Amino acid sequence: MSLQVENLTITYQTLRGDVRALERATFDVADGEIMGLAGESGCGKTTLGTSLTLLKPPMRYIEGRVALDGEELPIWDTDAMNPFRFKKVSVIPQYAMNAMNPTRKIGRMTSELLRARRADHKGALRELRRRLELVELGADVLSMYPIELSGGMKQRMVMVLSTLLNPSLLIADEITSALDVSTQKAVAEMLVGFRDREFVKSLIVITHDISILYQIADSILVMYAGQLAEKASTDVIIQAPRHPYTKLLISSLPKVGVKYAEQRLAGIPGSPPLLLDPPQGCRFRERCPVAFDRCTAVPPFVEVEKGHFIACWKESVVHA
Amino acid sequence: MLELEGISKAYRVGTFGGRQLVAVNDVSFDVGDREVVSLIGESGSGKSTIGKMILRLTSTSGGVIRFNGTVISGLKKGALKEYYRNVQGVFQDPFSSYNPIFKADRVFRIIRQAFFPKIGNQEWKEKVNRSLGAVGLNSEHVLSKFPHQLSGGQLQRFLIARALLLDIRFLVADEIISMLDASTRIDVLNLLADLKSRGLSILFITHDLSLGYYISERAVILYRGCVVEMGKTEGIFDNPLHPYTRMLMESVPRLDKKWEAVKAELKAKQAGLTTGCVYYERCPAAGRSDDCKTNRPGLHEVEAGHFVACCRNNAS
Numbered sequence: 001m002s003l004q005v006e007n008l009t010i011t012y013q014t015l016r017g018d019v020r021a022l023e024r025a026t027f028d029v030a031d032g033e034i035m036g037l038a039g040e041s042g043c044g045k046t047t048l049g050t051s052l053t054l055l056k057p058p059m060r061y062i063e064g065r066v067a068l069d070g071e072e073l074p075i076w077d078t079d080a081m082n083p084f085r086f087k088k089v090s091v092i093p094q095y096a097m098n099a100m101n102p103t104r105k106i107g108r109m110t111s112e113l114l115r116a117r118r119a120d121h122k123g124a125l126r127e128l129r130r131r132l133e134l135v136e137l138g139a140d141v142l143s144m145y146p147i148e149l150s151g152g153m154k155q156r157m158v159m160v161l162s163t164l165l166n167p168s169l170l171i172a173d174e175i176t177s178a179l180d181v182s183t184q185k186a187v188a189e190m191l192v193g194f195r196d197r198e199f200v201k202s203l204i205v206i207t208h209d210i211s212i213l214y215q216i217a218d219s220i221l222v223m224y225a226g227q228l229a230e231k232a233s234t235d236v237i238i239q240a241p242r243h244p245y246t247k248l249l250i251s252s253l254p255k256v257g258v259k260y261a262e263q264r265l266a267g268i269p270g271s272p273p274l275l276l277d278p279p280q281g282c283r284f285r286e287r288c289p290v291a292f293d294r295c296t297a298v299p300p301f302v303e304v305e306k307g308h309f310i311a312c313w314k315e316s317v318v319h320a
Numbered sequence: 321m322l323e324l325e326g327i328s329k330a331y332r333v334g335t336f337g338g339r340q341l342v343a344v345n346d347v348s349f350d351v352g353d354r355e356v357v358s359l360i361g362e363s364g365s366g367k368s369t370i371g372k373m374i375l376r377l378t379s380t381s382g383g384v385i386r387f388n389g390t391v392i393s394g395l396k397k398g399a400l401k402e403y404y405r406n407v408q409g410v411f412q413d414p415f416s417s418y419n420p421i422f423k424a425d426r427v428f429r430i431i432r433q434a435f436f437p438k439i440g441n442q443e444w445k446e447k448v449n450r451s452l453g454a455v456g457l458n459s460e461h462v463l464s465k466f467p468h469q470l471s472g473g474q475l476q477r478f479l480i481a482r483a484l485l486l487d488i489r490f491l492v493a494d495e496i497i498s499m500l501d502a503s504t505r506i507d508v509l510n511l512l513a514d515l516k517s518r519g520l521s522i523l524f525i526t527h528d529l530s531l532g533y534y535i536s537e538r539a540v541i542l543y544r545g546c547v548v549e550m551g552k553t554e555g556i557f558d559n560p561l562h563p564y565t566r567m568l569m570e571s572v573p574r575l576d577k578k579w580e581a582v583k584a585e586l587k588a589k590q591a592g593l594t595t596g597c598v599y600y601e602r603c604p605a606a607g608r609s610d611d612c613k614t615n616r617p618g619l620h621e622v623e624a625g626h627f628v629a630c631c632r633n634n635a636s
Contacts, residue, residue, distance in 0.1 A: 040501040180362035180527065185571035185579065208502060211530075211573035238575055252506045254534040255575050256557060260513040265534075267507040271471050 002202040003029040003169050008064030010044075010051045018060070019275045021047040023226045025064070026301055027309070029169070034195055034203045036213030036234070039223035040272060045206045046094065048223070049171040051075060053091045069168055069201075086117055090167035090200075094174045096158040100146040107142030110161060119165055131160045131199070135190055152183040159190065163199045170200040176212055188216050210253060214238050219307070222246050225272050225283040228301050232308040242304070242315050245284045282312070290314055321521050322374065322407075322490055323350040326383035329369050329545075343369045345545040346383070351490070356512070356522045358532035358553065360568075361542035367525045370542075371492045374523065375409045376400070387490070405435060408483035409492035413499055414475035418467040424475065425463050427482045435486060451481045455511055473504035480511065491515070494525045509535055529572045533557055541565050560586070 008025040011018040022044045029035045037045045047059070052075060055061055061076040068088055074080040093099055101109050110128065114121035129139050135156040146154060155175060163170060172191060176184040194200050205217060213220050214234055221231040222243065230243035241247045248268045258265065270287040273279055279286065281296040288295070294313045301311040310316060329344040344366040351357045361367040372378045374385060376392060385392050387407065395403050411417060418424055428448055432439065439447070452459045455477040462474060470478070476496055483491060493512065497505045512522055513535055526532050532539055533553055540550040541562070549562040560566045570583050577585075612631050619627045 040503060181529070181573075182362065182567060182571045184573070188573075189579075209573065210502070211575050214575055215573050215579050249502060250575070252503055253575060254506065254509070254530045256530045256533050256572065257576070258530075258534055259553075260510065260534055264510065264513075265506045267505070267510070268503040271473070271504070 002031045002033070002069060003204075004067045005052075006065050006067075008048070008051065008066065009062040010047055010055070011060050011062055012047075013058045013060055014276070017276055020278055021226050021275055022051065024298075024301075025228055027221060027228065027231055029202045029204060031201050032195065033219060034192065034205060034217045035231075036210075036217035036220040037204055037206045037223065038208065038210050038213055038220055039229075040208065042225075042272060042275070043223045044226040044275075045223050046173055047226075049091065049173050049204060049206050052169070052171060053085060053089055054078070054081070086162075086167065087119075087165050088167055089169045089171070090162045090165070091171040092155075092158055092162045092173060092175050096175055097151050097154050097178065099158050100154065102146055105143055105145055106157060110142070110164075113161065114164070117165065124164060128160065128164060131164070132157075134193065134197075135160055136186075152179055152187065155179065155183075155187055156190065159187070159194070163194055166199055168201045169204070170194070170202075171204045171206065173206045174208070175205075176207060177209065184212065185215075188212055192216050210238070210250070222249070225278065226275050227283055227298075228309070228311055229284070230308075230310045230312075231301075232305075232310075236308060242308070243310050243312050244288050244290055244314070248289075321351055321353050321355075321388060322523070323386040324348055324370070324374075324383070325386070327370065327373060327380055327385060328382035329366070329373060329378065330381045343545050344373070347542070347545070347547050348383075349540050349547065349550060351521050351523055353521060354516060354519055355538065356516055356524055356536040358536035358539040359523060359525045359542060360527065360529060360532050360539055362527055362568075364544070365542040366545040367527075367542050368494055369545075371409060371494045371523065371525050374492055375407065376403075377409075401435070405486050406488055407490045407492070408486060408488045409494060410476070410479045410483060410496050412495040414472050414479060415467065415499075417479055418475065420467055422466075423464055424467050424470060424478055425465075427479070428485065431482060431485050447485060448481075451484045452478075454484055454515075455481045456507065457481065471504070473500050473508060476500060476508055477511065480508075480515075484515075489519070489521060491520055491522045492525070493522055495527070497531065498526070498528070529557070529568065530574070541568070 006026050008022060010022040011020050025048060037048065039045045051059065052066060055075050056078055066073040066075050073084055100106065111121045114124050132139055132141065137153060137156055141149065141157060149157065176187055179187060191203060191205065195203055205213065207213060217234050219231060219233050220237040222229045222237065222245065224245050230237065230241060230246045237246060238250060241250055252265055252267050254265060268287055273283055282299050285291045285295045299311045299313045299316060301309055302316050303309050304315060325348050327344055327347045328342065331341045331343055333339050333341045347370060359367045359370060369378065373380050380393060387403065392403060419426065432444060436444065449459045452462065457474065457477055462470060462478065467475060497508050500508060509531065516522060524532065524536055536553050538551065539553045539556050541548050541556065543564050549556060549560065549565045556565060557569065560569050566586055570579065570586060574582065615631060617629045617631045619629045621627050
């Protein structure tokens with residue numbers, strides 16, 4: 001087991017009270033697994049990703065434990081996380097386009113970065129060149145400023161930087177959303193390539209675009225309003241989802257070959273609840289077509305089949 | 321309804337505007353009555369510039385745009401206002417389309433001041449309610465709210481309602497759903513489809529091919545300011561011929577097929593094409609007979625020293 005997360009609860013402190021952005025998340029990511037993390041904006045997927053790397057105010061750690069390769073991560077302590085960050089767990093942030101220091105040439109920035117992590121930067125430099133080649137960047141980008149690179153190139157450069165020390169876990173946060181479809185495909189395939197070459201052991205790919213996950217992920221975890229809804233292998237999530245939210249979400253996605261005149265797709269009525277004062281019980285309750293009185297209690301996230309976890313009273317009662 | 325003929329747009333770039341950047345290059349297409357046309361392209365392909373030129377938010381560097389036969393570039397005051405009564409746009413980011421200091425219904429008030437100065441309060445209220453109803457909003461829930469109190473989907477529908485107040489005939493929808501969440505996205509898309517059945521023509525600008533396929537009858541594929549392929553949506557999606565369109569089709573992430581499968585399928589299709597006569601696609605005499613489509617004719621001699629590779633001559 002590469003990553004184990006148990007009962008992780010994170011809130012945001014605001015003047016109007018705590019926003020319950022992540023509630024009792026429990027899941028595993030196996031070695032070599034690419035796990036997709038999907039959900040609408042504001043469902044807590046970035047919060048989950050960020051909490052594993054840099055948990056700083058206004059984010060607040062409430063409870064839960066995180067273990068990576070059997071070693072506990074002290075995610076509540078920003079300083080104690082230092083030895084793990086970048087070496088054990090690394091992130092490609094959402095703002096990867098602007099993640100590089102604009103006043104330094106990329107090569108210099110890289111060696112500063114390596115020195116700060118007390119890594120052998122001479123040796124790493126050779127590896128760096130090799131990896132730049134893999135993502136189809138020339139070694140001459142090292143003598144360029146970030147402004148000279150296009151969006152896709154910056155994205156790939158940050159990908160190489162983030163994985164330079166072969167972290168065990170890489171979190172890729174919405175890295176394909178700002179790219180064109182053709183660049184998107186290239187970047188997505190490079191992520192798979194990084195896993196196949198064992199630069200990273202396992203990956204969490206955060207995105208709102210489920211069709212990208214279908215292409216590259218081994219399993220998909222769907223979140224709704226701060227709670228985990230369903231986790232299963234990619235094919236199961238896409239073809240035979242069991243959680244009502246996943247079902248509605250998947251069926252509302254337009255596919256190539258579907259026209260409104262022939263098959264009118266339906267959205268999900270209503271909108272996600274505010275997490276400042278979330279409703280009791282299942283947070284999808286108000287929009288759920290099959291909700292019943294039991295849903296006022298929080299459904300447990302249980303394994304109904306091997307590798308298929310679900311948080312819904314309807315499903316877990318039937319299979320209990 | 322709307323016709324574009326040889327439209328170009330060149331921007332001056334560089335320190336002193338010394339260089340030219342051609343954003344749109346000789347683009348011609350038309351949008352008919354009650355038709356939805358998708359304008360598909362990647363970032364920088366000039367698709368938004370075309371939308372802006374139709375709305376006269378930027379000038380054209382060449383070519384003409386005609387709306388119901390009238391050239392729009394020469395329109396002045398009264399006529400221009402009349403044009404805006406018929407043609408409106410909705411843009412990508414609903415959050416920045418509003419002034420956050422004012423309540424969201426200010427966009428309606430501006431329309432009233434500009435286009436309906438004489439209308440009575442009661443009548444106006446009914447008009448607003450009708451328009452909000454058409455986009456699936458409950459006026460009690462959304463009126464007199466500030467933009468931050470409404471969701472992205474609501475704000476976007478609000479803007480469409482604003483356009484509907486004017487009884488418009490043509491809507492430029494520039495990436496209007498890319499900022500919305502998956503679960504509310506389809507509602508806005510369905511709304512566009514409903515508006516179409518009420519007689520509205522729509523230019524649907526998008527980079528997402530599956531959305532384009534869902535809603536439009538015809539598609540125009542744009543690359544670096546040039547049209548590379550256009551035609552019936554099914555035709556383009558099922559049988560993309562331009563290498564760029566093919567590349568796009570291969571890279572669009574789909575929910576029913578993995579990338580490798582799409583690639584293999586397109587290859588198979590392409591291979592199928594090459595088994596027939598090479599001139600089949602353009603041949604006026606082919607008569608589209610299956611023979612020409614499946615058999616590649618070899619060279620044969622029709623008279624001494626005169627060779628031809630055509631099935632029709634083969635038979636004779």
